[in-house]
Amino acid sequence: MSAAVALQDAIYAALVADPGLSAQVAGRVYDNAPSSVEYPHITFGPSQEISDDVECIAGELHAIQIDVWTQERGSKRGNKFLCGLVKAALREAELMLDEPYAMSSLRVADVQYMGDPRTDVAHGVISIEARTEG
Template identity: 50%
Template sequence: MTAIALQDALITALLGDGTVSALVGSRVYDNAPDKVPYPYITLGPYQEITDDAECIEASEAYQQIDVWTQEAGSQRGCKELSRAVKKALHGADLALSEGAVVLVEVESWSVQADPEEFVSHGIVNVKVLTED
């Protein structure tokens, strides 16, 4: 499994989820373009840890999904979108272009105020176990 294959599968899963797409349309990015309208989703930090066993090449991948909303002092929309991302990915059957997904688990999510006025930032932490 490559990090790119997992990234593509996560984006496809998010865009394919009715609740997520109803909230953000097609605004799910690796890196958001300038002046993208709110709300939107970006991929944050990624880490992969080798977890090989006898005769099995495996990895634990950790992908942060960032949720961005802009509301007049409210975090409600960010909480709604973060929860929708969790529901779309937790236990998802992701199809990879190489390798196989064993488990997708949303370990946690949180919402915080962003330094930019009226912007809320949701962080959804996803763990994916894979085999090559």
């Protein structure tokens, strides 16, 4: 396992465990969504990890993208609502990473709302920054 895998697993667990978010997406949180996926749903997008070692501690800085997909004739209103639920779920979660990794910090750095080439779909992009040790 790597810190990136442990972090993704912890974020996934926090999202599916949140009752408000779960009521909206019914567990549809994917690393790679199936081709016949129902809306709304959430996917993990691109991510990056950068070495952030200090003295005796092996650390990493992670940039993770969470994508929120809604289908309301292209309206971004519902997408903004779901992105707000994702932000709240991550703010309130105490993410525990599998050994030997530990979470130093996590913050929602940015949220964007956009259309999609499929004109009936709206796409929200949540950028997360996290620091891990281990």
